[in-house]
Amino acid sequence: MYYTIERAFRVVLTMKKYIQNIRVNLGSTIITVPVFDRTSDLEGKTLLVTAGMDGDEYASIDAAYRMIEELRMSSFHGRIIIIPIVNSPGFEKETSYNPLDGKYPKLVGIGKKDGTESDRLVDWIVDTYTLHADMWLDLHGGNLTEVMAPFLWAWETKTTSIDILMRSFCERNSPEFAVFEPYSFYGKAAMLSQSSCGYICAESGGSCVRSEEAIEQHWLWVRDAMHILNMVSSGSSTSKKVPLYQKYRQYSSKIQGMWYPESTIIRSIQKGEFLGEVKSFDLSKTEKMFAKEDAQILWIKEGMKSSNKEILVATASTPW
Ligand SMILES: [Zn+2]
Numbered sequence: 001m002y003y004t005i006e007r008a009f010r011v012v013l014t015m016k017k018y019i020q021n022i023r024v025n026l027g028s029t030i031i032t033v034p035v036f037d038r039t040s041d042l043e044g045k046t047l048l049v050t051a052g053m054d055g056d057e058y059a060s061i062d063a064a065y066r067m068i069e070e071l072r073m074s075s076f077h078g079r080i081i082i083i084p085i086v087n088s089p090g091f092e093k094e095t096s097y098n099p100l101d102g103k104y105p106k107l108v109g110i111g112k113k114d115g116t117e118s119d120r121l122v123d124w125i126v127d128t129y130t131l132h133a134d135m136w137l138d139l140h141g142g143n144l145t146e147v148m149a150p151f152l153w154a155w156e157t158k159t160t161s162i163d164i165l166m167r168s169f170c171e172r173n174s175p176e177f178a179v180f181e182p183y184s185f186y187g188k189a190a191m192l193s194q195s196s197c198g199y200i201c202a203e204s205g206g207s208c209v210r211s212e213e214a215i216e217q218h219w220l221w222v223r224d225a226m227h228i229l230n231m232v233s234s235g236s237s238t239s240k241k242v243p244l245y246q247k248y249r250q251y252s253s254k255i256q257g258m259w260y261p262e263s264t265i266i267r268s269i270q271k272g273e274f275l276g277e278v279k280s281f282d283l284s285k286t287e288k289m290f291a292k293e294d295a296q297i298l299w300i301k302e303g304m305k306s307s308n309k310e311i312l313v314a315t316a317s318t319p320w
Helices: 002-016 058-071 088-093 117-128 160-173 188-193 212-228
Strands: 020-025 030-039 042-050 077-083 135-140 146-148 151-155 178-181 198-203 244-251 257-261 274-280 286-290 295-301 313-319
Touching (some): 042 212, 135 212, 160 178, 160 198
Parallel strands (some): 042 135
Antiparallel strands (some): 020 030, 146 295, 151 198, 257 274, 274 286
């Protein structure tokens, strides 16, 4: 008995050495968020990695913890910060959104100091970490009802050095295709670029799964991000470039009811192709969904529920 308690105690102490539980004041409450923050003796750039911004995207969270285990011992240049579960209230409730205010932290831009809980959570990250970071790699995946193929997603910022780096990272490290959206003044990436931080979203692991394949992809992306920042000497990027799409579109229906996808295979589609239909609960209304242009499907809702804001199909089109 004594041995077990003593051992458990020792494990806790060891863990505290490399992951801090940071208290974050969200206004209505204070939460704790795990943060790994290691600065090497070797000079170099700073990479911020976040996972669990959507509280139920497990492949990203699993990969972030694996990276921490690896990076606490291994040698690299510069500084790495890994926040494996940003939206810890969402993780607790097994939801993508933050149950404290019903918002998706990924959608609140760079946050707000005096805003709601999610605004304050993101503001804390931006203020504490991104102002010092050269790149923010935000790991995501599909939630329980979304089928997804792995891809990288970035936004033009009009800061040339950042655009070149992010664009090349997307083209060379996304397995099949990537999304690079044109500049938007109020875009999160554009705002972050003002403090010289590049922002990129990495999507792998649909349906909340944490398959080895999905985790490995996230793990590779973290390594590759360190590589392009010259923090490590090798990465997996190749000279092969994948198609880069600039137009993002999401399909949803105003009908509250049931969604019947024609297929849940991630594929390229042609203009006019039937994607599926939504039926109202009393079957009095039906809305058929057709592709508005030739496009690549990014993710599809596999679940049945359709409501006003529900994304049923997300696509990317128009190569650069
Ligand atoms: Zn996500």
